[in-house]
Amino acid sequence: MSKIWFTQSVSADGYSAGPDQSEKEPLGVGGESLHDWMVGLKAWREAHGEEGGEVNASTPVVEELETGSGAVVMGRNMFGPIRGGWDRDWRGWWGEDPPYHGPVFVLTHHPRDPVPMEGGTTFTFVTDGIESALKQARAAAGDRDVAIAGGAATVNQYLAAGLIDELRLHVAPVVLGAGERLFEGVSGRTLEQVAVRPARRVTHVTYQLGEVTAPAV
Amino acid sequence: MSKIWFTQSVSADGYSAGPDQSEKEPLGVGGESLHDWMVGLKAWREAHGEEGGEVNASTPVVEELETGSGAVVMGRNMFGPIRGGWDRDWRGWWGEDPPYHGPVFVLTHHPRDPVPMEGGTTFTFVTDGIESALKQARAAAGDRDVAIAGGAATVNQYLAAGLIDELRLHVAPVVLGAGERLFEGVSGRTLEQVAVRPARRVTHVTYQLGEVTAPAV
Numbered sequence: 001m002s003k004i005w006f007t008q009s010v011s012a013d014g015y016s017a018g019p020d021q022s023e024k025e026p027l028g029v030g031g032e033s034l035h036d037w038m039v040g041l042k043a044w045r046e047a048h049g050e051e052g053g054e055v056n057a058s059t060p061v062v063e064e065l066e067t068g069s070g071a072v073v074m075g076r077n078m079f080g081p082i083r084g085g086w087d088r089d090w091r092g093w094w095g096e097d098p099p100y101h102g103p104v105f106v107l108t109h110h111p112r113d114p115v116p117m118e119g120g121t122t123f124t125f126v127t128d129g130i131e132s133a134l135k136q137a138r139a140a141a142g143d144r145d146v147a148i149a150g151g152a153a154t155v156n157q158y159l160a161a162g163l164i165d166e167l168r169l170h171v172a173p174v175v176l177g178a179g180e181r182l183f184e185g186v187s188g189r190t191l192e193q194v195a196v197r198p199a200r201r202v203t204h205v206t207y208q209l210g211e212v213t214a215p216a217v
Numbered sequence: 218m219s220k221i222w223f224t225q226s227v228s229a230d231g232y233s234a235g236p237d238q239s240e241k242e243p244l245g246v247g248g249e250s251l252h253d254w255m256v257g258l259k260a261w262r263e264a265h266g267e268e269g270g271e272v273n274a275s276t277p278v279v280e281e282l283e284t285g286s287g288a289v290v291m292g293r294n295m296f297g298p299i300r301g302g303w304d305r306d307w308r309g310w311w312g313e314d315p316p317y318h319g320p321v322f323v324l325t326h327h328p329r330d331p332v333p334m335e336g337g338t339t340f341t342f343v344t345d346g347i348e349s350a351l352k353q354a355r356a357a358a359g360d361r362d363v364a365i366a367g368g369a370a371t372v373n374q375y376l377a378a379g380l381i382d383e384l385r386l387h388v389a390p391v392v393l394g395a396g397e398r399l400f401e402g403v404s405g406r407t408l409e410q411v412a413v414r415p416a417r418r419v420t421h422v423t424y425q426l427g428e429v430t431a432p433a434v
Contacts, residue, residue, distance in 0.1 A: 003290060012386075012424065013400035014231045030405060169229075173424055177404020183230035188247060188396020191229060196415030203413045205420055207229065207390055
């Protein structure tokens with residue numbers, strides 16, 4: 001059966017972005033360091049139209065990020081900045097050929113027509129909530145998995161609603177101290193640790209979601 | 218050269234204890250689950266005078282906990298409850314033969330004479346701050362390492378003061394949602410990931426402390 005998984009880099013203290021996110025620093029102060037493990041990899045560079053790069057224990061993780069799902073859901077912040085509404089020229093952070101190569105559903109309060117990109121990516125804007133976005137993503141994915149790509153605020157809503165099957169965390173060796181925190185507002189969950197993959201400058205940990213063990217505090 | 222290391226079990230969301238710590242639940246609501254990986258191990262049971270138990274990839278971690286340091290520093294909460302002063306009959310949570318087998322320095326505002334226990338453990342109470350406790354522990358340890366045993370509030374003070382060389386975290390597959398959080402008040406640190414050991418119901422991650430990369434936020 002197809003799964004709903006969340007994948008994201010987080011700091012050792014649990015932040016998926018640092019404080020003071022801005023157009024200049026979309027991942028907040030210090031947040032870029034969460035991706036240090038990834039940006040030098042051949043698999044990453046190829047997906048972004050660049051040559052060269054390293055192959056290491058993180059390579060299959062990046063390949064899975066890029067081809068492992070049939071549809072993606074992301075929060076508005078992850079797609080781009082709003083200034084009282086969408087700037088119609090804004091087409092995401094990733095250039096004309098984003099690394100998704102399939103349907104991407106963007107959660108937002110601001111309606112916008114779908115934005116088709118090169119390489120098969122289409123950004124579709126969903127204004128009626130997380131369950132609707134997931135339903136559309138499931139339909140688009142068919143029998144493939146759905147990836148919730150972040151940010152933390154988005155996945156925390158899905159987690160609190162019990163809609164995530166699996167967490168694929170890439171724990172970076174950095175302490176951000178503030179920012180957007182994974183698991184905020186989520187409590188009393190046991191997880192099942194199903195895979196741990198140590199790699200250069202990162203620990204990849206996969207958890208499956210277990211039952212709710214205690215009421216939210 | 219001897220090192221100062223911190224060792225503790227933490228939840229996937231970074232808590233070393235759950236909310237509402239009490240004498241009945243010293244690790245707070247849900248906090249006991251942080252030690253699920255450990256309590257069934259032969260190495261743990263032997264250190265607590267019990268027979269039987271499992272041997273797995275966590276066994277060397279528990280052995281290192283018990284014999285890897287020449288002296289231990291802990292916060293008051295970790296030693297026991299205060300009710301307007303020490304209850305002179307309180308001799309820790311661990312029975313007459315605690316698993317430390319050496320000098321333990323307890324940070325507290327309430328003076329108390331040292332408490333010698335069976336098996337070589339002596340609890341010494343330090344009322345003049347974290348640096349004094351560390352200095353006494355270093356002197357007692359000689360050329361061996363000093364372990365900061367927790368809780369999070371204690372190690373966070375040492376981290377903020379730049380006095381820790383190494384973090385040995387045992388990340389348990391549970392989300393506590395509230396409680397005492399590691400790295401609270403610490404920010405802008407890069408860590409060096411020096412060892413990752415997956416084991417049953419836990420991921421052991423060792424970080425060395427790097428330079429301060431950003432001001433505290």
